[in-house]
Amino acid sequence: MPELPDVEGFRKVLDSCARDRPIRRVEVYDAGVLHGVTGDRLRRELEGRRFTEPARRGKWLLAPTDGDGTAGPTLLLHFGMTGRLVCCASGDERHAHDRVAFTLDAGRQLRFRDQRKLKGLWLADASEVARTLDAQGPDAAAVSRGEFDELLHGRRGILKSALTDQSLLAGVGNLLADEILWRARLHPSRRAGALTDAERARLYRDMRSVLRASVRAGCVPPRRSWLTGHRDEAEGTCPRCGTPLRHGRTAGRSTVWCPHCQPASPDS
DNA sequence: CGGAGCGCCTGGAAGC
DNA sequence: TGCTTCCAGGCGCTCC
Numbered sequence: 001m002p003e004l005p006d007v008e009g010f011r012k013v014l015d016s017c018a019r020d021r022p023i024r025r026v027e028v029y030d031a032g033v034l035h036g037v038t039g040d041r042l043r044r045e046l047e048g049r050r051f052t053e054p055a056r057r058g059k060w061l062l063a064p065t066d067g068d069g070t071a072g073p074t075l076l077l078h079f080g081m082t083g084r085l086v087c088c089a090s091g092d093e094r095h096a097h098d099r100v101a102f103t104l105d106a107g108r109q110l111r112f113r114d115q116r117k118l119k120g121l122w123l124a125d126a127s128e129v130a131r132t133l134d135a136q137g138p139d140a141a142a143v144s145r146g147e148f149d150e151l152l153h154g155r156r157g158i159l160k161s162a163l164t165d166q167s168l169l170a171g172v173g174n175l176l177a178d179e180i181l182w183r184a185r186l187h188p189s190r191r192a193g194a195l196t197d198a199e200r201a202r203l204y205r206d207m208r209s210v211l212r213a214s215v216r217a218g219c220v221p222p223r224r225s226w227l228t229g230h231r232d233e234a235e236g237t238c239p240r241c242g243t244p245l246r247h248g249r250t251a252g253r254s255t256v257w258c259p260h261c262q263p264a265s266p267d268s
Numbered sequence: 269c270g271g272a273g274c275g276c277c278t279g280g281a282a283g284c
Numbered sequence: 285t286g287c288t289t290c291c292a293g294g295c296g297c298t299c300c
Contacts, residue, residue, distance in 0.1 A: 001293060032277085059294080080294045082278080097278095116277045118294050157270050165270095166295080174293060252272065253293070 002059060002079035004140055004171030005214035010077070010085040011056045014063055017087035018051040018102065018110045023065070025103040033099040033112065033120030042123055045073055046102070058136050058170020061085070062129065074129050080118030086111050140171035141211045148204050152192045159195070160188035161251045163207075172207075174253045175220045175228055180207045182227040182238075187262045188250045231256045 002010070023046050028039035037045075049067035056062070059079065065072035077085070082097075090109040094101075100121060102110040112121060124132065138147055151169055155162050162168055163177045172180070181188050183206040186199060195203065214220045222229040227245075230236035236245045238258035246259050 003294095078294080080277085081292070082294085114277095115279075116292095116294085118277060155270095161270075251270090252274095254291090 001081050001173060001175060002083060003173035003176050003214075003220065004056075004058060004211060005176075005217065006084075006219050007056055007059050007061055007079060007171075008141075008215050009218035010061055010079065011054050013085045013087055014051070014054040014061065014110065017108055018063070018104055019053060020050060021104040021106070021108065022050050023047055023102055024105060025101075027101045027103070028099070029094070029101070030099040030117070032117050033114060035120055035122045037121075037123040042100075042121070045123060046075070051102075051104075057133055057139055058166055059173070060132060060136065060170075071126075074124050074126075076122040076124050076129070076132060077112065078119035078122075080114065080116060080120070082116045083112065083114035083119060086113055136166055136170040137168040138170065140169050140207065141215065143169065145201075145204050148207075149200055152195065152200060155192035157192055158188065158251065159186060159190045159192045160253075160255065162192035164251070164253070171211075174255075175231075176210065176214065178231065178256050179220055179227050180210050182256075182258060182262060183210055185261045187264045188255050188257055190265060227256060227258075 026043040026046050028034065028042060031039050034042060046065060049065040049072040052064045052066050054061060054063050061077040063075040063077065065074065088109045088111055090103050090107050092109070095113055097113045097115045098111045099114055099117070100112040104110065114120065137151065152162060160177050160181065163172045163180065164174060178188070180203070184203045186203060220228050225239050227239070230239060230245060237243060238245055238261060241258065241260050243258055243260040245256050248255050
């Protein structure tokens with residue numbers, strides 16, 4: 001499930017595979033992943049251009065292009081739940097879920113591979129890029145403590161909804177939110193605006209630390225010492241205290257927490 | 269404002 | 285065995 005750490009990994013794939021390389025050929029195997037652009041136009045607009053330095057904001061990956069010394073359109077990528085970006089040799093066999101392939105030089109091919117097609121690719125000019133970024137909160141891996149406090153301040157909903165609201169804070173998904181809340185010993189249904197200073201400090205610190213380790217791993221690592229390493233077990237126990245983990249739904253999402261480490265408090 | 273519920277999409281697993 | 289149903293969770297949408 002691509003969240004900030006996974007998308008950061010895809011940014012690195014894009015950077016090492018495609019940056020500064022000319023786009024020789026664009027092949028769309030399944031136009032179902034294209035949004036607001038046809039396969040024909042995608043090909044016309046990108047073939048002959050070059051990918052430049054990629055960027056990431058939350059779960060969005062931005063692949064700007066140039067050509068003839070002028071800036072070209074930016075390819076925007078969102079991976080939904082099952083999307084990924086892979087760097088192949090251009091002769092490699094096609095995978096059943098390869099949806100779009102960008103053939104570069106030196107025999108490389110960048111492929112957008114996605115089973116469920118919940119999101120996909122957009123082709124954006126500068127103002128559309130700005131609009132997409134403006135709809136996102138600050139990146140969770142870059143947000144300052146002060147900004148973080150402001151985001152939560154006055155927020156009336158529950159904590160988990162706040163953490164996963166991309167327009168508030170960009171990059172945290174369902175898995176990360178559970179991991180961060182478990183690490184910070186905060187119940188998912190705590191009121192976001194009702195945390196004490198000490199709790200907010202802990203939440204910020206643990207969010208940054210979970211993100212750092214996850215970016216290093218390229219995903220939220222299912223380590224035995226992490227909550228994520230136990231969330232799929234029917235009778236999983238908290239790796240910190242051994243209490244049986246609780247499974248429920250919060251804001252329509254499956255949620256796992258430790259009832260001992262993360263007590264529901266008066267505000268929730 | 270925010271949360272619940274639905275739909276999009278696919279395929280693996282569970283249920284009958 | 286084979287069919288149906290559920291579920292995963294990304295996000296956008298409507299409704300309350």
